[in-house]
Amino acid sequence: MTIAVKIKNLSVTLSGDVKALKDISMELPVGRSIGFIGPSGAGKTTLIRSIVGRLKPTAGSIEVLGLPAGDAKLRDQLSYMTQELSVYPDLTVKENLRYFAIMMGHTKDTNTIIEEVLNEVDMIDKADSLVKNLSGGQKQRVSLSVALIGSPRLMVLDEPTIGLDPVLRESLWKLFNKLKTRGTTLLISSHSMDEAERCDDLILIRSGKVIAHGSPSELKKQTGTKTIEESFLSLVGGEPE
Ligand SMILES: Nc1ncnc2c1ncn2[C@@H]1O[C@H](COP(=O)(O)OP(=O)(O)OP(=O)(O)O)[C@@H](O)[C@H]1O
Ligand SMILES: [Mg+2]
Numbered sequence: 695m696t697i698a699v700k701i702k703n704l705s706v707t708l709s710g711d712v713k714a715l716k717d718i719s720m721e722l723p724v725g726r727s728i729g730f731i732g733p734s735g736a737g738k739t740t741l742i743r744s745i746v747g748r749l750k751p752t753a754g755s756i757e758v759l760g761l762p763a764g765d766a767k768l769r770d771q772l773s774y775m776t777q778e779l780s781v782y783p784d785l786t787v788k789e790n791l792r793y794f795a796i797m798m799g800h801t802k803d804t805n806t807i808i809e810e811v812l813n814e815v816d817m818i819d820k821a822d823s824l825v826k827n828l829s830g831g832q833k834q835r836v837s838l839s840v841a842l843i844g845s846p847r848l849m850v851l852d853e854p855t856i857g858l859d860p861v862l863r864e865s866l867w868k869l870f871n872k873l874k875t876r877g878t879t880l881l882i883s884s885h886s887m888d889e890a891e892r893c894d895d896l897i898l899i900r901s902g903k904v905i906a907h908g909s910p911s912e913l914k915k916q917t918g919t920k921t922i923e924e925s926f927l928s929l930v931g932g933e934p935e
Pocket of ligand 2: 852
């Protein structure tokens with residue numbers, strides 16, 4: 695399989711008749727890091743929720759790893775880190791991970807799994823801390839470690855590095871690149887343009903529409919600019935929304 699996600703003519707209308715996604719199509723290849731980049735309210739989370747099967751499209755279709763989005767068989771092949779914290783503050787880091795590992799059907803060797811994923815995010819020393827007593831960036835890393843359980847083929851991460859310092863951000867990108875070498879596909883949303891430069895491919899989203907799709911260097915070449923931020927501004931070009 696070479697295509698991880700295939701989206702055809704997807705539209706999503708949310709309550710209040712908000713047209714959050716408007717007829718978007720894309721094919722995302724396996725084994726790459728793909729950034730969904732766009733301003734706040736552009737539709738990144740809506741697109742992510744549609745891909746992971748939490749939102750039903752109003753029109754169009756989504757195929758994930760060869761199956762329809764939301765198919766039960768995708769449960770152990772796909773992980774989703776939400777934009778809001780999704781771990782339990784009154785449990786310790788380890789207790790959270792054990793809970794999620796069991797929920798995902800890993801009943802044996804949970805200690806080994808927990809140790810592995812905590813090592814990946816450099817949080818072993820906080821294994822017995824209550825999540826509510828951790829810093830924002832540490833909580834973020836616990837959420838990410840949950841998404842690493844079971845070595846999913848596709849990881850969908852909504853703003854995974856927001857609120858992290860540059861050193862931690864660097865180490866997470868190292869981890870993302872390591873995961874990619876194992877064939878994992880990463881979908882990462884961000885509104886940070888410098889983060890966009892680290893992705894293999896970018897989908898620039900604005901007002902529910904895809905305004906560009908390509909590698910950072912392709913987009914910069916296409917627009918004759920030096921940074922993705924400039925490319926984005928050039929593509930938007932003062933058009934009304
Ligand atoms: N549950 C909802 N009901 C109605 N409208 C919603 C809902 N969630 C989001 N929207 C609207 O849909 C549009 C897209 O929102 P979305 O959350 O996908 O944006 P985003 O790109 O993820 O933004 P951010 O960078 O702030 O996370 C926005 O106009 C938002 O107000
Ligand atoms: Mg969002």
